[in-house]
Amino acid sequence: EAGVAQSPRYKIIEKRQSVAFWCNPISGHATLYWYQQILGQGPKLLIQFQNNGVVDDSQLPKDRFSAERLKGVDSTLKIQPAKLEDSAVYLCASSLDSAGIYGYTFGSGTRLTVV
Amino acid sequence: KQEVTQIPAALSVPEGENLVLNCSFTDSAIYNLQWFRQDPGKGLTSLLLIQSSQREQTSGRLNASLDKSSGRSTLYIAASQPGDSATYLCAVRDSNYQLIWGAGTKLIIKP
Numbered sequence: 241e242a243g244v245a246q247s248p249r250y251k252i253i254e255k256r257q258s259v260a261f262w263c264n265p266i267s268g269h270a271t272l273y274w275y276q277q278i279l280g281q282g283p284k285l286l287i288q289f290q291n292n293g294v295v296d297d298s299q300l301p302k303d304r305f306s307a308e309r310l311k312g313v314d315s316t317l318k319i320q321p322a323k324l325e326d327s328a329v330y331l332c333a334s335s336l337d338s339a340g341i342y343g344y345t346f347g348s349g350t351r352l353t354v355v
Numbered sequence: 356k357q358e359v360t361q362i363p364a365a366l367s368v369p370e371g372e373n374l375v376l377n378c379s380f381t382d383s384a385i386y387n388l389q390w391f392r393q394d395p396g397k398g399l400t401s402l403l404l405i406q407s408s409q410r411e412q413t414s415g416r417l418n419a420s421l422d423k424s425s426g427r428s429t430l431y432i433a434a435s436q437p438g439d440s441a442t443y444l445c446a447v448r449d450s451n452y453q454l455i456w457g458a459g460t461k462l463i464i465k466p
Contacts, residue, residue: 343389
């Protein structure tokens with residue numbers, strides 16, 4: 241089965257600019273997650289979708305971050321405007337069930353550098 | 356509140372050695388525990404998933420054990436190779452279905 245696809249792999253932007261990341265989960269996986277991973281730390285959940293509905297976005301900085309999953313498949317994560325502290329790897333993951341009982345599959349991530 | 360700790364933060368061993376990575380968690384009420392591998396600047400690759408009713412899982416040279424009562428999991432790597440160099444993270448699915456992560460152990464295998 242094809243894995244979780246993410247693009248771009250790398251992005252360098254100046255602070256106050258905007259950026260968008262794209263994710264295509266494994267076919268049939270209803271649940272999609274966006275994580276932020278700062279160097280040396282474990283991933284931090286930003287948002288969880290079940291089909292095209294939001295299950296958990298409690299840690300998403302909503303003043304600058306937004307995410308959507310319009311047709312319950314692909315998803316985009318946007319940052320506008322970016323800050324220096326947003327430099328991180330942004331990881332997309334999907335799971336078969338909303339509880340993650342069968343585990344997660346992650347994409348390769350997008351490394352964002354804000355200068 | 357569930358907390359996950361991985362000690363040591365970094366480990367360097369010669370090629371060929373068998374080694375153990377540790378993961379501890381504070382609340383034994385978990386659904387499962389998953390071990391991941393992460394290469395520098397890359398995404399996460401799932402290695403092993405242990406359900407709460409299981410004691411261990413094996414895949415090739417990797418063996419993961421789970422002892423819920425003591426709040427511990429170990430990842431055993433046999434006959435280590437330079438290609439095993441990476442950061443290894445464990446994550447616990449807690450009673451609220453939240454995934455709680457450790458900070459990882461950075462492993463270096465010296466040729």
